[in-house]
């Protein structure tokens with residue numbers, strides 16, 4: 001690869017934006033488009049670039065923490081609770097820098113609690129998005145950082161990691177080769193994903209589905225990973241999503257002999273089984 005993305009910036013930039021649009025693009029994804037002049041300082045690196053999303057506290061104006069170098073959390077906690085913004089981690093799914101008003105898409109997973117209610121503060125925000133309402137975004141850079149001598153790629157994700165893997169597939173060189181294992185809830189989600197990005201011809205994509213509705217998200221992706229041949233020693237693996245998938249995927253690849261420096265893994269959230 002000629003272009004290696006850097007990792008977390010030393011001086012992450014806090015940007016502000018407003019909601020421009022929100023659209024359900026498939027059964028499990030809501031695409032929220034945000035933009036405005038406040039995004040002008042956002043340094044787009046592509047791949048799996050992610051950020052801390054700040055949403056106004058209910059009934060309050062948006063109050064953002066002060067950022068000093070990489071530090072922001074202490075300032076965040078010092079904001080009185082009734083004004084403290086909700087904070088969550090999201091991937092910059094697409095970015096259009098053109099013009100005076102740049103735009104970013106955020107692909108938010110829609111997940112439902114066992115009682116059929118939409119789960120998660122950000123999913124609620126995404127589906128009830130009010131055009132013009134403000135948000136803050138603190139850039140956290142990219143995690144995907146293959147060593148220069150990388151022969152092939154192994155990308156593994158469940159739905160929350162799909163925006164990251166989709167961004168990597170979009171930004172890899174056209175001659176990149178390897179495998180991606182992606183677990184999504186429905187065939188319509190897969191159809192949207194594959195139609196939304198140009199995938200390098202030599203990346204083979206395995207899309208898998210949960211076996212039953214109560215399964216831990218990512219279990220089918222982990223099972224598929226365990227059937228694949230051992231990666232070549234110069235492969236680079238990127239495994240993200242539910243914590244069991246990230247940790248189990250790393251364990252599997254270590255057992256198969258892949259060097260730990262060639263495995264990037266991160267649990268994006270933790271599944272808690274429903275206890276009736």
Ligand SMILES: Cc1cc2nc3c(=O)[nH]c(=O)nc-3n(C[C@H](O)[C@H](O)[C@H](O)COP(=O)(O)OP(=O)(O)OC[C@H]3O[C@@H](n4cnc5c(N)ncnc54)[C@H](O)[C@@H]3O)c2cc1C
Nearest residue numbers: 050088089090091107108109111120121122160163268269
């Ligand atoms: C680097 C990074 C990038 C991420 N990028 C994205 C992204 O682009 N799109 C995206 O949708 N998510 C993404 N996530 C995951 C997201 O941060 C979590 O799903 C987070 O819990 C959502 O925040 P929230 O405040 O809405 O959830 P909360 O309100 O804190 O969570 C509510 C409950 O829902 C559960 N939950 C969270 N996600 C799911 C899920 N997918 N299925 C079932 N239950 C769930 C939580 O465990 C919790 O119990 C990313 C995470 C990281 C670390």
